[in-house]
Amino acid sequence: MRVRVRLFAGLKELIGQEEITVDLPEGATVGDLRERLRRDLPGLAPFLPSLVCAVDEEYRPPEHPLHDGDEVALIPPISGGAHV
Amino acid sequence: MFEITRDILDPQPLIDFVRKDESGAVVVFHGVVRGRSEGRRVLHLEYDAYIPMAVKEMRKIGDELRSRWQLTEVAMRHRIGRLAVGETCLIVAVSAPHRQDAFAACHHAIDRLKETVPIWKKEIWEGGEAWVEGHVVQREGDSSLP
Numbered sequence: 307m308r309v310r311v312r313l314f315a316g317l318k319e320l321i322g323q324e325e326i327t328v329d330l331p332e333g334a335t336v337g338d339l340r341e342r343l344r345r346d347l348p349g350l351a352p353f354l355p356s357l358v359c360a361v362d363e364e365y366r367p368p369e370h371p372l373h374d375g376d377e378v379a380l381i382p383p384i385s386g387g388a389h390v
Numbered sequence: 391m392f393e394i395t396r397d398i399l400d401p402q403p404l405i406d407f408v409r410k411d412e413s414g415a416v417v418v419f420h421g422v423v424r425g426r427s428e429g430r431r432v433l434h435l436e437y438d439a440y441i442p443m444a445v446k447e448m449r450k451i452g453d454e455l456r457s458r459w460q461l462t463e464v465a466m467r468h469r470i471g472r473l474a475v476g477e478t479c480l481i482v483a484v485s486a487p488h489r490q491d492a493f494a495a496c497h498h499a500i501d502r503l504k505e506t507v508p509i510w511k512k513e514i515w516e517g518g519e520a521w522v523e524g525h526v527v528q529r530e531g532d533s534s535l536p
Binding site: 315356360 | 422423424438440442444446468479480500504506507508509510512521522525526527
């Protein structure tokens with residue numbers, strides 16, 4: 307299966323792309339995707355512990371199963387509004 | 391009304407939207423770009439958002455407010471893109487029959503926005519820039535990250 311991974315803010319600048327596609331075996335989970343990203347994009351590794359994943363616009367835990375065509379967003383620590 | 395926009399924020403449409411005949415109070419919050427941050431002079435800010443999800447999460451906050459307080463209407467609008475010092479990045483407008491509910495709900499809305507809505511800001515100051523290290527999102531009922 308193939309999922310689209312959306313990048314925002316500092317991650318977008320780090321990777322230099324707004325979106326990447328990742329091929330995963332059937333039955334893969336959000337956790338499996340995180341592991342794949344850690345391996346394929348070493349630059350991302352230091353940021354993974356503070357990232358939460360959203361699948362189709364909902365926050366999801368590592369055990370959440372992925373499906374072909376899913377849009378997964380990597381959500382770094384958020385900072386909306388005027389001050390943290 | 392829950393929106394992400396690149397346009398300059400005007401509070402009046404939100405006030406008009408939330409004010410109903412049963413409203414006795416309208417509380418409006420403006421989040422404004424501050425000129426100093428940790429001792430540095432900020433030149434401008436740059437906001438990014440995962441727009442469809444940010445709108446969804448703002449709508450959830452609206453539902454939460456209505457379940458906790460007696461309200462007539464809620465509106466939230468967050469601006470993204472480049473903002474100068476002094477410009478408004480966020481407006482929250484809450485109406486209620488009574489002022490206590492409107493104040494409490496508006497205050498809570500801003501706290502929740504900073505915890506769940508996927509929006510990010512970069513500070514650009516003299517000689518540098520950085521994405522602000524904000525709030526690590528906690529998923530519902532989950533204390534073990536990632």
